[in-house]
Amino acid sequence: MCEYDNKYESIITAILNGDTDLYKEIVSEYKNNIFAVICSIVRDYHTAEDLTQEVFIDGYIKLNSLADYNKLGAWLVKIAKNKCYNYLGRTALKHKQECAFEDYLTDNEKQTPENMVIDRLERENIENAVKNLPDSLKTVTILFYFENYSQKKIAEMLNITENAVKSRLYDARLKLKKELDYMNTNTKLPDDTKFEEQVMSAINNIMGQFENENFLQLIDEEIKKIGKNKNALGMLYYWRGASQAGGKNQNLLGAKKDFEKSAEYLNRDNKYKGAAVSGLKIVDCLEIDKDKYISDVTISVAGEVLKQYENKTDWLCNPGFNQNGVSSPQIAYYQIYLWASRINKHLFDLNMAADESKTDENGNTMTLISKDEKATVLAGTFENCLHIGIKFNHPNPHVLNRNFNADIWYAKNVGLIKFSVGEITYELCEYKINGGDGYFPAAVGNLWNYKSIGLDEYKYYQFNEYEIVSVNDKDDGRYINLSAVSCFKQKKNSKV
Numbered sequence: 001m002c003e004y005d006n007k008y009e010s011i012i013t014a015i016l017n018g019d020t021d022l023y024k025e026i027v028s029e030y031k032n033n034i035f036a037v038i039c040s041i042v043r044d045y046h047t048a049e050d051l052t053q054e055v056f057i058d059g060y061i062k063l064n065s066l067a068d069y070n071k072l073g074a075w076l077v078k079i080a081k082n083k084c085y086n087y088l089g090r091t092a093l094k095h096k097q098e099c100a101f102e103d104y105l106t107d108n109e110k111q112t113p114e115n116m117v118i119d120r121l122e123r124e125n126i127e128n129a130v131k132n133l134p135d136s137l138k139t140v141t142i143l144f145y146f147e148n149y150s151q152k153k154i155a156e157m158l159n160i161t162e163n164a165v166k167s168r169l170y171d172a173r174l175k176l177k178k179e180l181d182y183m184n185t186n187t188k189l190p191d192d193t194k195f196e197e198q199v200m201s202a203i204n205n206i207m208g209q210f211e212n213e214n215f216l217q218l219i220d221e222e223i224k225k226i227g228k229n230k231n232a233l234g235m236l237y238y239w240r241g242a243s244q245a246g247g248k249n250q251n252l253l254g255a256k257k258d259f260e261k262s263a264e265y266l267n268r269d270n271k272y273k274g275a276a277v278s279g280l281k282i283v284d285c286l287e288i289d290k291d292k293y294i295s296d297v298t299i300s301v302a303g304e305v306l307k308q309y310e311n312k313t314d315w316l317c318n319p320g321f322n323q324n325g326v327s328s329p330q331i332a333y334y335q336i337y338l339w340a341s342r343i344n345k346h347l348f349d350l351n352m353a354a355d356e357s358k359t360d361e362n363g364n365t366m367t368l369i370s371k372d373e374k375a376t377v378l379a380g381t382f383e384n385c386l387h388i389g390i391k392f393n394h395p396n397p398h399v400l401n402r403n404f405n406a407d408i409w410y411a412k413n414v415g416l417i418k419f420s421v422g423e424i425t426y427e428l429c430e431y432k433i434n435g436g437d438g439y440f441p442a443a444v445g446n447l448w449n450y451k452s453i454g455l456d457e458y459k460y461y462q463f464n465e466y467e468i469v470s471v472n473d474k475d476d477g478r479y480i481n482l483s484a485v486s487c488f489k490q491k492k493n494s495k496v
Helices: 002-016 020-042 045-061 069-088 090-096 113-118 123-131 135-146 151-158 162-183 194-207 213-226 230-245 252-265 273-287 329-333 336-340
Strands: 293-309 312-317 320-323 346-349 357-359 365-377 380-393 403-411 415-421 424-432 447-453 460-474 477-491
Touching (some): 002 020, 002 069, 020 045, 020 194, 135 151, 135 162, 151 162, 230 252, 230 273, 230 320, 252 273, 273 293, 273 460, 293 460, 336 403, 336 415, 336 460, 346 365, 346 403, 415 447
Antiparallel strands (some): 293 312, 293 320, 357 365, 380 403, 403 415, 415 424, 424 447
């Protein structure tokens, strides 16, 4: 099962950098191997299915602690066995189960790809498989693994070279792997993606419970294991800060300290870098005149990532967290750049001509209406603006009126200045441009503040700010990491 581990090195790195959906690939690749391990121990299909799901949830939460990405499979097997031991109870397990073939392997042999498969099976299956080996392979296998003779001693006993012994052991492991895989063809999960979806749903649910005390305790346990891996520590400190930023366990001073550590430790191109900076800003927002506002607030803390390439600017992702409290129609669209990129993730495509439209696979449409409009917003009047129109369906199928028309304006050398959908409009009210050019200038420190027009300032406090925290040029384009933070608070004396 480990022969594929090398390809997951880049996937694990991407997951730790915020592309959490990629974890489904790991679940899909290893689910049947882990399920087989658990089935061979607990001997119950439905229990094994539940424990397998728990293994992948634990694996996701503890992924930062995996020191060697090339040993992903062995690491998951270890988690699976511990799950089984905890489920059965060590005393009962010792009484019922024979030792696994792994216990007969020398330390040098345990981490070979072939033995990672062998490791998941009971001794009974191993013995049956060994019996089916050709005599020459069976003899060296029994002498080496079961009788504990050295390879040198076996060579002397059989009057063959030591290299021949090594070769026969290698061939034996390959044949055992094939035989054992055949024995377990019925010990697998369904081929559809339902299991992967269940795992990711459970993971998202757990990560959404970051304000719970147990979550904070789990993070602290993982921090102790990380050691000097600063990028991994930065990720954990981010979630530690998030767990204290709101809810019943709110501790703003603790959250601020954690977000500071996260911002310090994370790599500059980590997708959570902007989220850590957003965390610091949200703490400041929550501390403003706390006595004037009700405790129920809406906050969004994210590290949005944009990509510029081939005259296009795309929105890629926004790892972070939301806490929904205050209810207002305007608040539904506080993640401005996300909503502005509903068609193929494009904010805009300058390869399009005026009046040209693009339709994505979901039937959503983007139209480049004009490249030379004049637009007036709270921050001023801008000439030669890019005007984009989009028609899209709300991604949630349970929303009654799913059809939306939106208009977005971009000013050259400034960026997005206005976003309007239905009766809801956000306008740029303040900005700072340190460098860069085009309709989305990319330079560290560039900053944009927006206000929701029509949101009664007597009733609400609002803060919507985007700031570039890093710009990373790569072979396939320029990646822009943004701090994206929103906060809406309702005043105590207002009537909504």
